[in-house]
Amino acid sequence: VNYTVKEISEIFNAEYIGDGDYTFNSVSSLTNASRNSVTFLGKKNFLGLLNTTESRVTVTSRKFSISCKHNVIISENPYLLFAKISQLLNKKKNLNYTIHDSVICQTKNLGGKLCIDPNVVIGENVILGENSFIGANSYIGDNVKIGLNAYINPNVTLYNDIKIGDNVIIHSGVVIGADGFGYASEEKSWVKIPQVGSVEIGDNVEIGANTSIDRGALDNTVIGNGVKIDNQVLIAHNVRIGNNTGIAGCVGIAGSAIIGENCTIGGGAGIQGHIEICDNTYITGMAKVACNIKEAGVYSSGTPLMLNKLWLKNAARFKKLNEFFLKSNNKDK
Amino acid sequence: VNYTVKEISEIFNAEYIGDGDYTFNSVSSLTNASRNSVTFLGKKNFLGLLNTTESRVTVTSRKFSISCKHNVIISENPYLLFAKISQLLNKKKNLNYTIHDSVICQTKNLGGKLCIDPNVVIGENVILGENSFIGANSYIGDNVKIGLNAYINPNVTLYNDIKIGDNVIIHSGVVIGADGFGYASEEKSWVKIPQVGSVEIGDNVEIGANTSIDRGALDNTVIGNGVKIDNQVLIAHNVRIGNNTGIAGCVGIAGSAIIGENCTIGGGAGIQGHIEICDNTYITGMAKVACNIKEAGVYSSGTPLMLNKLWLKNAARFKKLNEFFLKSNNKDK
Amino acid sequence: VNYTVKEISEIFNAEYIGDGDYTFNSVSSLTNASRNSVTFLGKKNFLGLLNTTESRVTVTSRKFSISCKHNVIISENPYLLFAKISQLLNKKKNLNYTIHDSVICQTKNLGGKLCIDPNVVIGENVILGENSFIGANSYIGDNVKIGLNAYINPNVTLYNDIKIGDNVIIHSGVVIGADGFGYASEEKSWVKIPQVGSVEIGDNVEIGANTSIDRGALDNTVIGNGVKIDNQVLIAHNVRIGNNTGIAGCVGIAGSAIIGENCTIGGGAGIQGHIEICDNTYITGMAKVACNIKEAGVYSSGTPLMLNKLWLKNAARFKKLNEFFLKSNNKDK
Numbered sequence: 001v002n003y004t005v006k007e008i009s010e011i012f013n014a015e016y017i018g019d020g021d022y023t024f025n026s027v028s029s030l031t032n033a034s035r036n037s038v039t040f041l042g043k044k045n046f047l048g049l050l051n052t053t054e055s056r057v058t059v060t061s062r063k064f065s066i067s068c069k070h071n072v073i074i075s076e077n078p079y080l081l082f083a084k085i086s087q088l089l090n091k092k093k094n095l096n097y098t099i100h101d102s103v104i105c106q107t108k109n110l111g112g113k114l115c116i117d118p119n120v121v122i123g124e125n126v127i128l129g130e131n132s133f134i135g136a137n138s139y140i141g142d143n144v145k146i147g148l149n150a151y152i153n154p155n156v157t158l159y160n161d162i163k164i165g166d167n168v169i170i171h172s173g174v175v176i177g178a179d180g181f182g183y184a185s186e187e188k189s190w191v192k193i194p195q196v197g198s199v200e201i202g203d204n205v206e207i208g209a210n211t212s213i214d215r216g217a218l219d220n221t222v223i224g225n226g227v228k229i230d231n232q233v234l235i236a237h238n239v240r241i242g243n244n245t246g247i248a249g250c251v252g253i254a255g256s257a258i259i260g261e262n263c264t265i266g267g268g269a270g271i272q273g274h275i276e277i278c279d280n281t282y283i284t285g286m287a288k289v290a291c292n293i294k295e296a297g298v299y300s301s302g303t304p305l306m307l308n309k310l311w312l313k314n315a316a317r318f319k320k321l322n323e324f325f326l327k328s329n330n331k332d333k
Numbered sequence: 334v335n336y337t338v339k340e341i342s343e344i345f346n347a348e349y350i351g352d353g354d355y356t357f358n359s360v361s362s363l364t365n366a367s368r369n370s371v372t373f374l375g376k377k378n379f380l381g382l383l384n385t386t387e388s389r390v391t392v393t394s395r396k397f398s399i400s401c402k403h404n405v406i407i408s409e410n411p412y413l414l415f416a417k418i419s420q421l422l423n424k425k426k427n428l429n430y431t432i433h434d435s436v437i438c439q440t441k442n443l444g445g446k447l448c449i450d451p452n453v454v455i456g457e458n459v460i461l462g463e464n465s466f467i468g469a470n471s472y473i474g475d476n477v478k479i480g481l482n483a484y485i486n487p488n489v490t491l492y493n494d495i496k497i498g499d500n501v502i503i504h505s506g507v508v509i510g511a512d513g514f515g516y517a518s519e520e521k522s523w524v525k526i527p528q529v530g531s532v533e534i535g536d537n538v539e540i541g542a543n544t545s546i547d548r549g550a551l552d553n554t555v556i557g558n559g560v561k562i563d564n565q566v567l568i569a570h571n572v573r574i575g576n577n578t579g580i581a582g583c584v585g586i587a588g589s590a591i592i593g594e595n596c597t598i599g600g601g602a603g604i605q606g607h608i609e610i611c612d613n614t615y616i617t618g619m620a621k622v623a624c625n626i627k628e629a630g631v632y633s634s635g636t637p638l639m640l641n642k643l644w645l646k647n648a649a650r651f652k653k654l655n656e657f658f659l660k661s662n663n664k665d666k
Numbered sequence: 667v668n669y670t671v672k673e674i675s676e677i678f679n680a681e682y683i684g685d686g687d688y689t690f691n692s693v694s695s696l697t698n699a700s701r702n703s704v705t706f707l708g709k710k711n712f713l714g715l716l717n718t719t720e721s722r723v724t725v726t727s728r729k730f731s732i733s734c735k736h737n738v739i740i741s742e743n744p745y746l747l748f749a750k751i752s753q754l755l756n757k758k759k760n761l762n763y764t765i766h767d768s769v770i771c772q773t774k775n776l777g778g779k780l781c782i783d784p785n786v787v788i789g790e791n792v793i794l795g796e797n798s799f800i801g802a803n804s805y806i807g808d809n810v811k812i813g814l815n816a817y818i819n820p821n822v823t824l825y826n827d828i829k830i831g832d833n834v835i836i837h838s839g840v841v842i843g844a845d846g847f848g849y850a851s852e853e854k855s856w857v858k859i860p861q862v863g864s865v866e867i868g869d870n871v872e873i874g875a876n877t878s879i880d881r882g883a884l885d886n887t888v889i890g891n892g893v894k895i896d897n898q899v900l901i902a903h904n905v906r907i908g909n910n911t912g913i914a915g916c917v918g919i920a921g922s923a924i925i926g927e928n929c930t931i932g933g934g935a936g937i938q939g940h941i942e943i944c945d946n947t948y949i950t951g952m953a954k955v956a957c958n959i960k961e962a963g964v965y966s967s968g969t970p971l972m973l974n975k976l977w978l979k980n981a982a983r984f985k986k987l988n989e990f991f992l993k994s995n996n997k998d999k
Contacts, residue, residue, distance in 0.1 A: 437766075437768060437784040437785070437802075452785050452803065454783065454784045454785060454802035454803060454820070470785070470803050470821075471803075472801070472802045472803055472820035472821060472838075474820075488803075488821060490819070490820050490821045490838035490839060490875075492819070492838070506839060506876065508821075508837065508838040508839045508875035508876055508897075511819065511837040511838055511874065511875035511897065512835070512837065512872075512874075514874060514894070514896040514897070514914060514915065516749070516894055516912070517743070517745045517746035517748070517749040518746070519743075519746050521909075521910050521927075521928050522870075522892050522910050523892060523894050523910065523912060524746060524749045524750060524753075525749065525753070525872070526745075526748075526749040526752055527693075527749075527752045527753055527755075527756040529692075529693060529752070529756055543839065543876055543898075544876075545839065545874070545875035545876045545897045545898060547874075547875070547897065551693060551694055551695040551698070552695050552697065552698050565876075565898065567896075567897045567898045567915040567916050567933075569896075569897075569915060583916070585898070585915050585916035585933050585934050587914070587915070587933050587951070603916070603933055603934040603951055603952045605933075605951060615974075617974060620971055621934075621951065621952045621968050621969075621970075621971060622971050623951065623970070623971065624970075624971060626971075630973055630974070631973065631974035631975075632971050632972065632973060632974060632977075633971070633972065633973075633974045633977040633978075633981075634968060634969045634970060634971045634972065634977065635968065635969055635981070636969060636981055636984045637981045637982070637984065637985060639985055643985070643988070646987075646988035647984055647985065647986075647987040647988050649988070650987040650988050650990075650991050651984070651987065653991075654987075657991065657994075661994070
């Protein structure tokens with residue numbers, strides 16, 4: 001679909017500079033743009049690309065607009081406006097409401113307006129909201145309830161009894177509702193604690209490829225509304241995640257941890273079990289969170305990268321750090 | 334099924350206080366209990382919940398029993414007793430021995446007393462023990478041998494030639510027997526070393542969602558009896574894990590590492606290849622284990638979490654730690 | 667297939683010592699060898715195994731050859747020669763070119779010389795190169811293009827529009843082309859940025875079990891030729907990886923990071939988004955890479971492992987490291 005600069009500006013209530021009749025139909029990076037694509041510029045260090053881009057329409061801030069030689073759509077949050085324009089230009093196609101012949105379904109009345117791809121297996125008493133899509137070779141267990149407009153990609157596994165809200169996107173390889181890692185120790189062996197809780201997932205949640213979210217041991221694991229979870233994340237049993245928190249890839253969140261609203265957990269971070277993290281906390285990548293966080297802020301752990309030769313020496317000193325402090329304090333006396 | 338306090342106490346040879354005829358039929362947390370559910374109290378900091386819980390039967394230690402207003406079942410390891418009661422109340426349903434019509438199986442005599450869900454694909458010469466379950470869309474390669482009472486969830490992949498013991502639970506997304514990461518370098522490219530070993534998994538093992546266990550390069554990868562593995566764990570080729578070791582989520586164990594019996598590996602820890610860890614070792618979360626461990630104990634690495642502002646300063650100093658020690662030692666002379 | 671020592675030596679242009687007519691037909695470790703297996707010895711610390719091995723043919727360096735009592739094939743890179751001998755002895759079986767009846771395929775002319783296992787689902791306009799194998803229950807989205815000799819194991823998911831070169835091996839659980847983790851923030855919620863880029867994977871790439879490679883946000887995610895990726899790796903949107911780089915298990919590479927050629931990324935390392943790593947860089951296991959690397963070398967971060975008791979003390983001191991340096995510097999004045 002083609003839009004003019006003027007049309008887009010009106011839709012999003014934005015100001016434009018240049019030729020309001022100029023049309024485009026796709027989004028692109030500055031580097032690989034064509035004359036038909038709209039681009040965005042959010043950071044100073046990409047200003048140079050304006051000289052070489054084929055794009056003739058750029059979404060940017062007023063400050064950077066003066067560097068643009070062609071048409072500009074102005075926003076103080078150009079990334080956000082660009083996201084919205086991109087959503088408009090890349091609207092999901094309407095689903096073709098069909099249930100493939102190969103689908104094996106034990107639920108009698110799945111409901112209408114569904115698109116279910118080949119080889120999906122669906123258990124008993126499943127409820128799927130209207131306009132939902134289930135990708136090929138996925139498995140939906142008994143008593144699963146999924147809201148409207150779900151988009152479940154191929155090869156997803158939902159264990160029994162999971163509840164999922166509206167507008168949820170689940171990527172391939174995701175496993176929701178597997179047993180949590182719960183054992184009592186008896187002498188030297190482990191006795192399994194039946195995981196009888198479930199998983200509740202709110203509205204507008206997206207879950208990345210190969211992520212796993214375990215069912216609760218007794219109570220449920222709970223993912224709030226608007227939570228965004230990247231790939232390869234582990235969310236253990238009875239974790240609770242507040243609304244609109246974002247969790248980057250490879251994060252592990254151990255059992256019963258409680259994470260507040262509007263938090264950002266950087267990639268590869270590890271959250272210990274049974275701790276609480278307050279709202280609006282930002283954890284940087286690969287941090288190890290082993291204590292409660294009661295005050296919003298940016299938190300980190302780890303050491304910086306250095307040449308291995310130097311690292312070996314510093315790391316060896318780290319082993320003697322306490323000793324060194326003690327010696328030094330003694331000298332001061 | 335309903336049990337009375339007295340019945341349960343007799344089954345598990347435990348003492349009770351209160352009304353022996355009081356009945357319950359489910360397990361619950363103190364917070365979400367009903368009058369029909371048994372709860373447990375293991376730690377002092379949950380004592381307050383006794384005032385508000387609806388539960389009328391709590392499994393706890395003698396010490397805490399005096400704080401309970403209602404019926405108590407006493408155990409010096411209440412978590413363990415509760416696990417056993419929960420197993421009794423949440424017995425797995427008997428399998429409905431059927432092989433779904435859609436199952437594609439190249440093995441002529443799979444044996445009886447099996448429950449195989451839709452779209453499972455099974456190769457040649459597979460042996461499945463009695464009372465085993467295979468979930469939908471799973472793949473079982475040629476010559477795989479699985480013991481009694483296996484519970485293999487949907488979307489599991491077992492490559493050829495894997496051997497698995499009795500009473501094993503495998504969660505969705507697990508991949509067992511993929512090629513290990515083995516290459517010889519030739520000038521600047523990599524030459525693949527055929528991974529001709531297999532994987533042997535003992536009895537009573539549980540393997541969490543999206544975990545992968547690679548086949549051996551020459552000899553086998555070996556997982557001992559009673560080993561419990563959480564989600565998203567990587568066990569590389571030729572790793573050997575001793576009996577009853579527990580491995581929490583997101584752990585990576587590199588090739589040919591040998592881990593003893595009764596160890597606990599905390600979430601997100603990384604174990605370097607070719608090292609040995611002795612029995613009864615406890616590795617805390619996110620630790621980096623790059624050397625042999627010859628003495629049982631609790632081991633850690635990393636740095637504590639702090640505000641990013643402070644962390645940046647301390648981390649910068651870490652880069653100069655050796656220099657600082659040297660300077661300081663010189664001054665002392 | 668049996669080979670004599672002499673035959674192998676001639677094929678690989680290597681020198682041998684001993685009985686050129688001695689035959690073998692398999693590869694083995696020194697520990698578990700039989701009289702029919704060839705072994706290799708690469709490191710001094712395995713010299714002792716020569717006394718007990720059943721093997722009568724060992725690939726090793728000239729230096730170690732004097733310790734061998736039996737036949738020796740000499741190479742200055744015995745691991746590499748052993749890899750090549752193993753490839754010869756463990757040649758992949760020729761594919762049985764058949765497309766299983768259960769395969770569901772929307773592409774009209776898939777082409778010939780293919781082996782496609784049961785329950786594979788294939789979208790529209792897919793191109794599969796000759797001599798390719800697709801394992802059971804895998805999903806291949808619309809417009810996917812795969813080169814010659816692909817070996818795609820069961821339960822793999824390829825989203826739409828992915829391009830894959832020749833001679834690629836993909837292990838089970840891999841997801842290629844899922845949406846990257848891209849959102850703009852609007853007040854407290856997240857607005858999804860449509861991920862309209864794709865993934866390009868070069869020739870001779872191997873991708874380990876349960877790894878995920880996201881599609882690009884605007885431009886493509888690009889994996890070079892000869893790249894080897896282990897299990898459970900996350901490669902985020904718009905990452906670019908240079909030729910012949912090796913990436914060990916559990917690594918996470920955040921969005922738009924650029925990694926050079928011939929790099930090695932150790933297991934569990936985390937690479938921050940938008941950074942660049944130059945060619946020939948070696949990152950040790952679990953390192954956190956949060957800055958550009960402009961000079962080839964070996965880089966590390968983290969702290970060494972120690973007893974938890976000692977670690978607690980040292981870690982506490984780390985929190986005061988900057989303070990301590992400042993105090994110490996003041997004293998010097």
